[in-house]
Amino acid sequence: MRKLLQLVFGDLRNVASVAVALLLALSVSRLAPAAAGAALVLLLIAAAAAQAL
Amino acid sequence: MTAAQWGGASAVFLASAVEWVEAFTIVLAVALTIGWRRAMGAAMAGLGVVAALVAVTGAGLEAAQADIAWIRAGIGIFLLLFGLRWYVKAIRRYSGRTALHDEAREFAETREQLERAEGRAAWVVAFKGVLLEGLEVWLLVVALGHTLSYVTAAASAAASLAVVIAAGLALRAPLTRVPENTLKYLVACAILSFGSFWSIGGLAGEQAVWPLGDVSLLLLFAAYAVAGRVIAWRSRAPAAADAGARA
Numbered sequence: 001m002r003k004l005l006q007l008v009f010g011d012l013r014n015v016a017s018v019a020v021a022l023l024l025a026l027s028v029s030r031l032a033p034a035a036a037g038a039a040l041v042l043l044l045i046a047a048a049a050a051q052a053l
Numbered sequence: 054m055t056a057a058q059w060g061g062a063s064a065v066f067l068a069s070a071v072e073w074v075e076a077f078t079i080v081l082a083v084a085l086t087i088g089w090r091r092a093m094g095a096a097m098a099g100l101g102v103v104a105a106l107v108a109v110t111g112a113g114l115e116a117a118q119a120d121i122a123w124i125r126a127g128i129g130i131f132l133l134l135f136g137l138r139w140y141v142k143a144i145r146r147y148s149g150r151t152a153l154h155d156e157a158r159e160f161a162e163t164r165e166q167l168e169r170a171e172g173r174a175a176w177v178v179a180f181k182g183v184l185l186e187g188l189e190v191w192l193l194v195v196a197l198g199h200t201l202s203y204v205t206a207a208a209s210a211a212a213s214l215a216v217v218i219a220a221g222l223a224l225r226a227p228l229t230r231v232p233e234n235t236l237k238y239l240v241a242c243a244i245l246s247f248g249s250f251w252s253i254g255g256l257a258g259e260q261a262v263w264p265l266g267d268v269s270l271l272l273l274f275a276a277y278a279v280a281g282r283v284i285a286w287r288s289r290a291p292a293a294a295d296a297g298a299r300a
Binding site for chain 1: 140
């Protein structure tokens, strides 16, 4: 069960990275919808860089 | 099929191939210890469980018929969670901060483990290996199946299994030559691209967020692929950087 949950969600840092990136991108979408996608991508790349180090 | 559907089917095919290669390596090691017949029996039992899960989950999704935007958002978020994990792992391997996944070492370790075990334990090793790798494939099929076409996603996964078995039997050697990290990296980029496209598109409106439509997927893939290599290059471990400087 634990292995299955890890397969689906990854560790806590992974879940937090995705949650924060999505919430910030959603905030951007209210001001400038067309920029929300780019914001999400940049935030996820930044999260990957932080996790990779 | 549209370009997006072809892309989705390709993503399922490649992602499944990565898992099947790992499963096949374990089954191969077990087969040399307890024989092909028992090892294949264990593998088929594992695959049977995975196939049952695929069938049951497919029926559940068809019956739900929920709002497609919410389904896409949910699937997109799952793909982001799954893809980001793979993406980070592949970057760390490129940068030398995590050892490259070594199929030969896995093969040797599995055999050494089996030599001390009973035949029943060996059967369980093969069953568990196929089941766990198959579960990852199942998650991908479930994630991409509804938006792509459940039958197409399942068929892509099954086709990749057939290709891996055919390739493995043709080579008749451990699959150490498959550049696993490269494959995983490209798959992670594809999964992240679909996850980004569907998650924020489902939550905030696809047409508003992605005015370029499906073409955005190609741009997303390129962005993740380039950025990941830059991150890997910038975060090279000291030993890897020294090796690079000497090379």
